[in-house]
Amino acid sequence: MEPRDTELERAIEAILMASTEPVEPSTMAQLLEVPRTRVEAACEALSADYASARRGFVLARVAGGFRYQTHPELAEFVERFVLEGQHARLSGPALESLAIVAYKQPVSRAQLAAIRGVNVESVVATLLERGYIEEVGRDPGPGNAVLYGTTRAFLEHLGLNSLADLPPLAEFVPGLEMVEMLENTLLGTLDPLEEAAAEPPSEG
């Protein structure tokens, strides 16, 4: 392990304190004329310092950069103080569409609509307005549909460093029990009870 470079750490602290958004290690490396790896090591050392000294703030890695933010344990006090930034929450449909964009990007409006089964015009407008998604290109196929992807603001909003930090989609593929339930209800060929229940065409 290398010895700690206090002067480098101090410079990083000053820069991060002056920044309004996460600062990428490469930006700091360039400004401070040191290798990127040393910046990252210094940030980690600082972060550990703050944690062991039980500071009320943390040095977090978000959207590819480092930033100061309040310690989650103190949310109660901070919430009382700061009203800003508390965006209106997203509706269920908006959140589900955002999840689809996050995992399927780049994705067109039509693809999104096909998965959701409904028109997504207004939901896409909301997500664009909030800055969580943006145009990232055009479909090369006929129609040249606009393709959407998630933004830095999306990562910041979720407190993620990169898209790779999203939980893998495979985690959400429904469990066996759920599949069986859907299957039994829709297909219904396996279950004798079900077939018995089908015999009188009862009036609903």
Added chain:
Amino acid sequence: MEPRDTELERAIEAILMASTEPVEPSTMAQLLEVPRTRVEAACEALSADYASARRGFVLARVAGGFRYQTHPELAEFVERFVLEGQHARLSGPALESLAIVAYKQPVSRAQLAAIRGVNVESVVATLLERGYIEEVGRDPGPGNAVLYGTTRAFLEHLGLNSLADLPPLAEFVPGLEMVEMLENTLLGTLDPLEEAAAEPPSEG
């Protein structure tokens, strides 16, 4: 001397980190439900901590309040960062709205929303705050909507002498029918389908 109250200090650190303005001790005292003198003592203890640990930031007392700022010894790096390292940019939606104001001025908030197809409230607030747009009059029609236009600062920042220096719309706008559609939109013939697509007020 009283024993140090670590929990109080942590809460103060979090509040100061979240604030964009200096925070008065009386405000913190009220919020944290402790006497003002204890808040001041805690701030002084923190400030001494940072100094003895040679942090890159200081807890300064400014205009009656406390705030974090960079350590004067590191001014060189902060200056370099502010000049070169910051990526403060306007968001896509803000820039698009600004473009509409620039080309269509004077324009009302409702007209802007009609073209952008989304709520423009927060975007207009940002542009006003930055001084890129300003009120230039009132719509003579019903409602007397505020009309916006771009400012001198807008031109200066883009390196233009006058609005006449903006490339004409036709140069990059494809075809006449588009312009017609745009004019129709500006005249307020909102598309009914689009109204139908308004977001439901649901919350997931």
Added chain:
Amino acid sequence: MSVTVTTSVFEGPFDLLLHLITREEVDIYAVTLSDIVDAYITELERMESLDLEVATEFLLIAATLIELKARRLLPGSAELELDDELLFEERDLLLARLLECKTFKDAAAALAALRRDAARSVARRAGPEEPFASMAPDPLERTGLERFLAAARRAFTPRESVQLSLHHVAPIRASVRDAIDGVLAAIPETGAVTFRQLTAGITDRIEIVVRFLAVLELYKRGMVELDQADALGSLSISRSDGDSDALDLTGLDEWDADVDLVDGEEDLEIDLDGADARDGDEISLEALADADTTVRET
């Protein structure tokens, strides 16, 4: 045109159907297809006047459900056999779409949880103090004329017309049969493989769903054993004991859902500023109700 819609309508037909099927989780066998169809139609009837765009998908799914119900009420009936293959495809697709819907619903819930955690921290936004604050160049200056003009171009480009697919299913090229081959090849002779390993590197979720269906099919045929320690745990798949190497694929016809719908695809283009499309705003549910009645009378 003003449309009053319930939340469930706006969440879409798959959400609605999923909700109807899963709301009585206590006893899964207590829910019959008949109940679901009735409840679904009831929901549809509650939507008094439907926006064409919203209605189409709902109606297509209602039609599939009614078909399935009709098929169920006439077990072994010869007349329906011609349509069977098509119907099986439809229901497999419907199942796949429901699983997909559920997948993204859960993913959305996970995002919401991340967001809740993230919201407990507030980032420092104060920026630099003076004199540094006034040194910072203006954001617009950094933007430059070129990027500004690009934004203008975007702002003044007419928005795309909405593509409304008349099919309630997207073109799917994955076949359960192919997936079965793939799954079988991937299961080691001894030991188990997890579902995640089976789907490693697959990014298209419909492919994942089809793989899942393939695993289930193999399970039904007694060719593989499934083990899932807990409800959300990983699913491990191993070969059944005494598994004969001969795989009888002839019985797979029913499952051969090589559902490439590209040929039959008809897209209805609705131009946002075209007036024509609005004639069909009000969609009567009578036709559907009739179909339902017919089924009941049979």
